[in-house]
Amino acid sequence: MRRTWLWMPLVISLFASAVARSEEAKPAEVNFTPEQIQFFETKVAPLLAKHCNECHSANSRKLEGGLILDNRASILAGGDSGPAAEPGNADESMLVQAVRYDDSGYQMPPKGKLSAEEIAVFEKWVADGMADPRGGEAITYVEKDPRDFWSFHHPQRHEPPQVKQADWPQSRVDNFILAKQEEKGLSPSPLADKQVLVRRLYFDLTGLPPTKEQIDAYVNDQEPNATEKLVDQLLASPHFGERWARHWLDVARYADTKGYVFQEDRGYPGAYKYRDWVVASLNEDLPFDKFVAQQLAADRLPEGERHLEALGYLTLGRRFLNNRHDILDDRIDVVARGFLGLTVACARCHDHKFDPISQADYYSMYGVLGSTKEETPEGMPPVLQDEKPHDVHIFKRGQPGNRGDIAKRQFLTVLTEKDKPMPLTDGSGRLQLAQAIASRDNPLTARVFVNRVWGHIFGESLVTTPSDFGVQGELPSHPELLDDMAVEFMEDGWSVKRLIRRLVLTATYQQSSADRPDCRASDATNVYLWRMNRRRLDFESSRDSLLVATGSLDETIGGPAVDITASPSPPRRTIYGQVDRQNLPGMFRTFDFAGPDSHCPIRPETTVPQQALFMLNSSFVLNQAEKLARDSASIADPRQRVTQLYQRALGRDPSDQELNLATQFVTTAPSDPAPATPWLYGYGSRDAETGKIAEFTPYSHVSTDGKTWQADTELPNKVAGWSSLHAAGGHPGSLKFAAIRRWVAPVGGEISIEGKLHHKSENGDGVFVSIVGPAGPIGNWKAKHGGAQTNVAKVEVKAGDVIDFVCESGETISNDSFEWAVNLVMRGDSIQAWNSASDFNTQRPVDAWSQLSQVLLVSNEFHFVD
Template sequence: MMLGWCGATSSSGAAEIDFNRDIRPILAENCFYCHGQDPNKREADLRLDDREAATAKGAIVPGDAATSLLIERIHATDPDVQMPPPTSNRKLSDAQKQLLKDWITQGARYQKHWAYEPPIRPAAPEVTGRDWVRTPIDQFVLARLEQEKLAPSPEASRATLIRRLSIDLTGLPPSPEEVQQFVDDNDPLAYEKLVDRLLASPHYGERMALAWLDAARYADSNGFQQDGDTWQWMWRDNLAALLNRDLPFDEFTKWQLAGDLIPDATTEQKIASGFNRNHLLNGEGGAIAEEQRFVILFDRVDTTATTWLGLTMACAQCHDHKYDPITQVDYYSLMDGFNHLPESGTPQRFSSRIRVAPPLMELPTEENLAYIAKIEAEIATIEKEMAPSLALVFEGWRLGITADNSAADLAGLAEDLATIARKEEKDRSDNEKQKLAAGLQKYFDEKVRSQLAAKLDGLPKIDGLRKQIADYRADQIPRVMIMSDERARQTSVLSRGEYLSPTEPVSFNTPAFLPPLPSDAPKNRLGFAQWLFLPDHPLTARVQVNRMWQHFFGTGIVKTSEDFGVQSEYPLHGPLLDWLAVEFRENGWSVKKMHRLIVTSATYRQASRVTPELKSRDIENRLFARSSRFRMPSLVLRDWALRASGLLDTRVGGKPVYPYQPDGIWESLAITKERDFTYPASSGSDLYRRSLYTFWRRTVGPANMFDASNRQACRVRAVPTSTPLHALTTLNDPTWAEAARVLAERTIAASGNLEEQLSIAFARVVSRQPTPSELSLLRRAYDKQQAIFAADPAAATASLQVGSAPRNQSLDAVQHASLASVCLAIMNLDEALTRE
């Protein structure tokens, strides 16, 4: 059912007023907190979120605004009766008051919130500019533009398009050769072929994983003061692999939420369930384990609801939601699906560095197995050499304790073995003889050998090697945290969310205001994951395609991508959102197909230039009359600089690395001698891995990733920031300084002509050739730097010492430093930092 997405608004009352678009936002912002569904906060026993309740109290008299108490109160001047109360710091505008009056006059028709109605595919609207349209997306966008009497922007240049696609689909710059090849390609399907190549790249999954890491609050440590390290990087690698594979989103969801519950679950599926084990773990001395277990539980519910439902359910932990129809019973019934892990709430210490919490999967890498095999081979060699001497010691001991069956020294030996040992040899059966021999050998090895054979050469070394293996296993064998339902627990509603105050018991169920859980569905997380993809589910598909749009346009069709509830933004392009949701569902839940659909649209391919008219009428680009323009995320900026310089190590997957960070960055954590918090800086190619693989300490995040989530809570909408920290990082951080130095060296090797060198460097960073005027500016910048360094050659030499990559010492230091300074300036151009 369509919900009046494009209806006109009028304060005269002549046009139909749409409740969802025009009235609900006013009531939600100003009235529902005190007059909503939460009975604990409801004033005057009045509800305005429900038509029957509002009319029963006379607050609203449909068709008669003059006698409606709501209209009387919002126009009152007496602060004791005025609504909203002056103390609420809320105030209705004259236009809002008129809308409410006209709405009541028209009959005060209510609607179910638009996001809670199942999406039905609307017909693509007819448009005048049909030649511009490439996909149905464009018909919806153009129809709205024509309604607003606006025209779409021209298509961006090919150089801009390949750069834009590379940023959005892989996060890595195209080479100048790839740019030129695309620019010169006359194939009518050249663009589509480029899209398909980038979608097939192994770097696609790495790029798309970034948003999922923020949603999953992924980090490589627990958080809190102890901040023990984890092995959750195995989940991160699994995530990127599934995104590359384009596992259908319904299956992907089952794996993330309930991979462990899938019949005959594979290792891959169990690892995927680690999505909900990426939470903080509090191992502090004063932490109460059961309290922390509930903190983790609440976090799981909130993270899952935000990620898949686009709902903020945290309010219902303590009381019925004040705005959305989510009750406390709904909250705790859903929480029951996450309440059966065999977990204590606190981490288990495996080594001074590692602290993780069961349930776990131990997954040794080939490197781990090779190392252990090497040490075990050393032990075997020593034991072989010692075997004759050790056998004599053992035999002497064995004869000694069994020589007199009535007085044998059998202390500590298992009773069944002691009983056999007390028998005479002739009275022991063959089975008893074998059992006794094995038992005595084991007892000797564990309890006696170290005492009787301590002086034998090699034995202390064997014990040291075995301890070495034990320590290595504890510190180096990955044990990824996964989900499990092995612990039966009763879930109850908690009074005010207090874990020590259970009230009524509940069992697993989904929120009552949404489609019911099918009777034959499992009453657990797997059933929940299946329920998300019911044909009439209103949220799952909408929420996901909105985030896809957010990825490619900077802002979702619904700006509040984390909240599709009553307080969410009413979408300007509601029909497009519904069309995309149905398309996603009916296309087999293929994310790559949806990404391809979006990036091949004429809407996506527009230039990003802001005209004076668009600046005055739609500065945020909510009508999509142009392509969006926004600064690249810091994680992508770092990768871009490394790739442009040629330093980037493009290996896919693997354990975290430790690239450049400020000196002593972790020292504030070392308040005890229990653990060394020295930053273990990487070396060699590990310094140049993609940002995705940087070790993420929750308490002290990577300093050069200035706009990233702190990974302590679920985040699905990035908030752009503009602080001096950005420029300080990209101008001074060792990564950028070294990348500029290496880029300069690379361009010097490619050409002996300065202007060609400047053009090469510019093209590698910005993905196009500089214009003559730009080249002139770059030449002037070079000349200025050369004059500075020629006057101070020592400064030139010093500037080239940043970073671990070796420098070609045969290059003139002044020339190299001057060009490196210009390369750094290129990397800091607005165009270089911006996705256009």
């Protein structure tokens, strides 16, 4: 985030700014020690910025009490109640009395009393004379037209600036980028290798990796327009829409379920129709202004142009237990932040604290979006239809029962001409709202969308708060470039594909991503794009790439959502995976998927141990590794087989060193690896007559912390409920899904078994455990709110015989967590022992070729764009 002087007041307020200085109040000359100045800057200034400047700064939207705290002279001049402080006399200073919450005066800040330590800071500061390096005379508060803020000015075309390195730019975009670099003493990086660039283009435009054949085709194409041809080919691919639709679904807070609701179906059965409409619209290059209109008012468009499924943008949010006020608030937020980059929802309870958005603006939109009824046609997402269009009262403090003035349905006042409101009264006003949002007269919409696209292409947006173009948002790093692109986007018919095409054909985009310490020293975060940002694949591209590498990807476009966390996982693209708003699977959360509860402008990006554990232990990853290895099994020459693995996984041949190391590894490893211990872990049931295990199914998944075997990624799951095992014990499912720890005798002999069962919960009906030997049950025990010894004196086994340690639930499966450690001892010429806890492991046997495949599939090279 690019911020300057974090301890100073907000950069600009739309309603007020410090412009005039009093001629009468001259600051007294006061000398302060360096220690006093440091105390102000490290202790006092942060408290003023955090607790005071919102209401008592020349930059405040509304100045309270006439008091400005922006410098020493203003504090001494005071406000409506007189001077705010008396240097050297803390007890008599109104500022100190206010933060102390004295009964005799004001109590500030009004949201809650400061801590004793914070109050002591103000006391010491005033008592020591109020050191303050912010000089100048007392500031006079002068209101300012909110339309003067940069994002409310209409974007203009700008002539590309002149640059010294005139042979580098390939487009007008490059001139803007290079001019900033030269201004900052930077220079662009060399052109990326074609092997790097082709991978970058495939991922950015389709979200899928290129195959070795596709890489070679581009690298070997020596025509000067080779890159343009490839870009056009990828833009025409149906996978383009899938990739870019997922970006938009983050904005639209898309999910297949409603979240928590009461006594109704949690699902949106037809939600996928909206997702598929977004994919199709992007593939068809539907102009963005029409893209907006369909999502806000498809039902108000001419019959031949309607795509009612597009209304899912509004209707597929959380249902908040069907609280209509919260539902409409969510819709106002997704419209305002998604299309306009404004936090209108902040004005639900009071005028916006920073931006020129009043409560009347909020309830104007409330009236527009609320003048509808909702229907759910069969096989469709919920749609809207106008019903009794009406204006609504402002809810004072956001309380529906506390009504204020009526807010007429009209467009946001700051986006209309001064004193010329834009009524939205045709029906609900949604179509007029869409037209106003997508109008060329609107200064925000094109800027906001172009900025989003830039962020997806370059890894960081020009405005790094892509859904907040207000006062609290960041300023653009290249304002003239952003404006120029916004105007060009509109003049070009709002074409998304042409916008993306222009960006990826720039010299800026085609730079190498290699680090350059000299440039990094002056621009550590690459604000001025002296190299291409190196980016990690997102969740969807990582999973899809695994399927592409093994030739498993089902390329079917569209259709109902599938459960990609199932075992085995359906080979559909990840965009078609079911998004459960209330119970978002751990796999999604682990890899920074967009939270579907609300509009998501930027995904978080974390590096956490759970990601590595998933890649090491997930049955999905292991299955792909085994398939990749299995597909090459017909190649007799190990070196040729290694080469094919590299080509399939990484799209290139191995280096000589890689080839030699990999060949040595696979040729010296055992061909049939034995398990690390004789223990297996799974679930099943016992035969009612014999007591033997009727069916044993090994668990297929390991928990993200690597400590528990289970039947799917989550607990409970659809496969075997709560059934699971860890080193100390576990949890049964139902009678059908008993938790079974199986010991396979490595040699024959006589063994004895000692164990201790614990059921610690004070609730539930306890658990039942059995030890089942080669001939049948050899012991049964029950534990309820306590423990039991589970000893067996003698059991004869042959090599390969199994002994099962089975835990079953009672009539209920609640509170059935158990601990059960067993020790097996075989006496003979020597004593051998096995312990269920110390021997516990979560690794399944994998042969050397599968291990090599997995190494390639989880490598950084595989999971980074370049």
